[in-house]
Amino acid sequence: MSLAAQARGSWQRGDSVFLLLAGLWLALTAGLRPLTAPDEGRYAGVAHAMLQSGDWIVPRLDGLPFFHKPPLFYWIAGGAMRVFGVHEWAARLPSVLGAWLAAAALYAFLRRHGDARQARWSALILCTCPFFFVGAQFANLDMLVAGCISATIACAADALLRRDAGAPWRLPLAGAFSGAALGLLAKGLIGLVLPGAVIVLWALLARRGRTALRLAAWWPGWLLMLAIAGPWFVAMQLRYAQFFDYFVITQHFRRFADSGFNNQHPLWFYLPVILGLCLPWTPWLLGWLRRPAADGVTPSSDDRAVRLLMGVWLGVIVVFFSLPRSKLVGYVLPALPPLAALVAGGLARALRASDPAAQDLGETRTRRPIRALAATGGVAAVLCVAAVLVAGHVGTPPDARLRLPAGQAVAPGDRVVMLDRYYYELPFYWRLHGPVVVAGDWRPAVAQASDNWRKELADAGDFEPEARARWLQPIAAQPAQVCSGGGGTGRTWVVGPSNAQLIAPWVLGMDLVTFDSEIAVWRHDARPSDGADCLARDMTRGALPAWTGAP
Template sequence: MRMKLSVKHTVDQWFNKIAKNPALGVTVSVLWLIVIGWIAFGWNLGNIGLIDETEPLFAEASRQMFVTGDWITPFFNGDTRFDKPALIYWCQAIAYAIIGVNEWAVRLPSAIAAFGLVCLAFYTIQWYLAKEDELEQVSRPTRRYLTSFIAAALMALNGETIIWARIGVSDMLLTGCIASALLCFFLGYAGKEGSREQGAGSREQGENSNSSPLPPALRPSASSTPFPNKWYLACYVLIAGAILTKGPVGIVLPGLIIFAFLLYVGRFREVLREMRLFMGILIILGLSVPWYALVIWRNGWNYINAFFGYHNLERFTEVVNGHSAPWYFYFLVVLLGFAPYSVYLPASIIRLKFWQRSHWRSLERFQQFGLFAWFWFASIFGFFSIAVTKLPSYVLPLMPAAAILVALLWNDLFPDTETQQKTPVSPTPSISSSFLRISGWLNVVFLSVLATALFNITQILGTDPAISNFHELIQKSGLPVIAGLMWLVCAILVAAFLLTRRWNYIISINLIGFVAFLIFVLTPASFFIDRERQLPLRELSAVILEAKEPNEELIMLGFKKPSVVFYSHIHVNYLRFPKEAIEHIQNQAAKGLQPPSLLLLAEQKKFLQMELQPDDYKSLSTKGAYNLVRVPFKKKKSEKIDIS
């Protein structure tokens, strides 16, 4: 016990020293953010090839923009691609211009969006806890820094965020825009400390008071200005970015969260006035509408029907591309995607007692931060649970809120030794030790189940047509055993800390376990899968570039792998069935095309189904499960191709 107090006293002294030296505090914070950001988003970001099937679609459409200079209409493989708006393509094309056309450039926008969000969340939580200490007239630098460090780590180091921050698609950019917009809204909202009961005049006086928590540069110059304060302005700009990333959902989600929150706390009209909503709408429309106007002007109803009809309305009201799931789907996504910290979400939510509306309405604005995070989490979860089409990436924007909720739960467990004798005036009751103990044992059970599942992963995973001996290779790698042992050790340590009532260390064990899992299991596994699944296609793309004759057609039979289009830089004709390929070859032969041949890329089983004779083709390369051959156009006297 004496050693425990000594260590804690040393930690408190260290954080007190940081708090008294702002430059040191900034340095330590920046270093922490860089370390977790590099581990989560930067390390080996571009050292793995593009992942079929979605990522190469974005990468190639962006490359086409970069090559052709057409920054309005996205194209893939010669066809328009209206799935997503232009912002992600612009970001990737700019990255191409800076660092070249490669995997790093494809994924850099996603990684930057994730890292920027984590940094803004870190600042917001630091600001909130500093205001709480100011209100309670205490100094708790240890609690403030530890909570902020944990919140940033939870936000970065979870499976859902890491997956989408390391893939060059639009989901992480959308999440970065929406989540950052919500944080900016709260900073603007919490910076207005005037009370409703004081009336408009008192609010204006509060806005211009020197006691405002916002820096002078971020305060509005006058209460009568038609422009919103700079945090609200940033919120509007980020919402416009979300609209340019994924369409109407970019304004629907933050609008739903903000309006529901304001209605609940009874500040709807008051805050909408101070936000200068009309001006904000003009800013959003002014930034987002021009590209939509240009793409519609150029493509007309084709774009309107494809994007607004199919990719927005139908995805919400109907099952699109077979992406249906049961009502409890997102419970599983959050449980596994935010693992292993997701087991603490129930305790984090119950801790708030969000149903006590009169209590929350009586608090200062900044004290409503936890309630705001709850509305953020619940609104997105509910919205996409109602939607008919379901995908794991849809609830990615709620992961930052989940991290904030769990970090605030642990905030109650980080008192400073200097203030332990004082009774804090917490805006929300602390979670009871019994409920926390239940969550802790759920943590132990979850980690144990996870370890057991990883030990037996080959019996759980399905087969991959591109890797015939997938299960055998995974087992030989030893990764399932390493992963299972890691989480089993974590389960034992969490149980030990629960028994000794050392609550503070539990979340650290989960974080350390996840980092070890990422470094020693997930990263080697991603290299293994890339080598077995994607490398053969990249190697064949290089062969195609070298062997292809001018105007020679490339057919991909039986599968769609857009990465071949990106790496070979040529048009690919996708055909599904062997009979369809034979008929196509006959038709091309009858046209007398030059050169009198085409390239055929097929899985070995599909290639065998074509029953080509040895003199009907020339084998160029075989990689993994794929064959690349050249099929010459041979004609009989009847002018029909002879491939029998």
């Protein structure tokens, strides 16, 4: 490595301040909006259940083992709730950290193998990209694994470039294996497979395949990865014999290859998603179409390798997630760091073309491009905040808006029943102390018919049949249990759709507590004199009045 490269890669106090400010910006609006249904409610609910039960090993959805994803998100979110309290921003902390990790990894890599301005502009573009900013404040697993994947790629590429330059490489390589281990714990095999595919393809195209092979064979790194990620997977397989088949075969390979899952989209789906949701930055990619100024600057081999890495990184992520029929917008978040770097490169080329005497982004003498750049950044920042506010308005589920009247609360020991639907957010907002009974049709033909909440709970119940029988019950069994008190305090709360009387007429015999246009809550306090038909004596107490816009 040349002295010039070492000088431009040296870390300074300003770099740390920049990354601190980036983290504060990403967390700015994390607590402003309610949880969005169903994803945020699902993952925040599993983390909240860990906190309430004290079981930090097995992720549980309504008391049942939930193995759609590994536990890293739940550990971070549950720990944040334990330290800071049960708030939306605590539930979103894993995503904020994942976004910051992605931005910091990109910044540190470009800081060492590019220059300070290139690193700073790339990170600024990334953090003010509306797609990335909203993803940083959305409580699901996509941004967390995106951060792990980004850190793994950046560390592995750094190690490879260092080794070829004769510089110390073991520490960044250990970081790459650690990042892969965290990626495995964040979302499974893609935490290892995707970074590996990016680095292998990049190394082959850059004619650095032998170096990549030597680094991949570094056995201390594999031991480190196994030490971090292995214990949880081994513990789950030892406890549940069907864990491997469900977690690896069903949730990875079948979900990737089959067509029986939700959110099916065409092959080209992610192209408009990325270009549209990353506005107003993506038009600067057109800067790559401009001929570079004849300024006498010849890119070094490292510079060419970095540009190639960003292109390969972006391409592998987009192609990989475009292949399966089931596509969610957040899947492609790991492609945004290299996209930001490429946008910064196109921006730099456009500015140089407008002023051939300029050598970099900070030396352009013409004010018009700088004003255009500042305007783009300002619009992007406004769009970031606006997108969060719009998401809060559009995505707020009815159960997040529903509050119990003053003086009423679900006490420990109360029985809670959800009618023919699982309201993911309700345990979080009601601060429930345990699982609820979900009353519905649990016949296999019905439960497995659609990829929805019913299938999630039915699949989870297969791991613990006794718990399934306790928490997944038929609707017809509820009146007798309501009248008997169902154990505990004798009080039962029933949550269901506002027209629940169509499937459960007996709710009309309970006391109506509160309701809105979509859901309602009823309560019954069992007494020793109640018979099995207590709800049939007065079928008017639970009737909903005409909806006027307020309960």
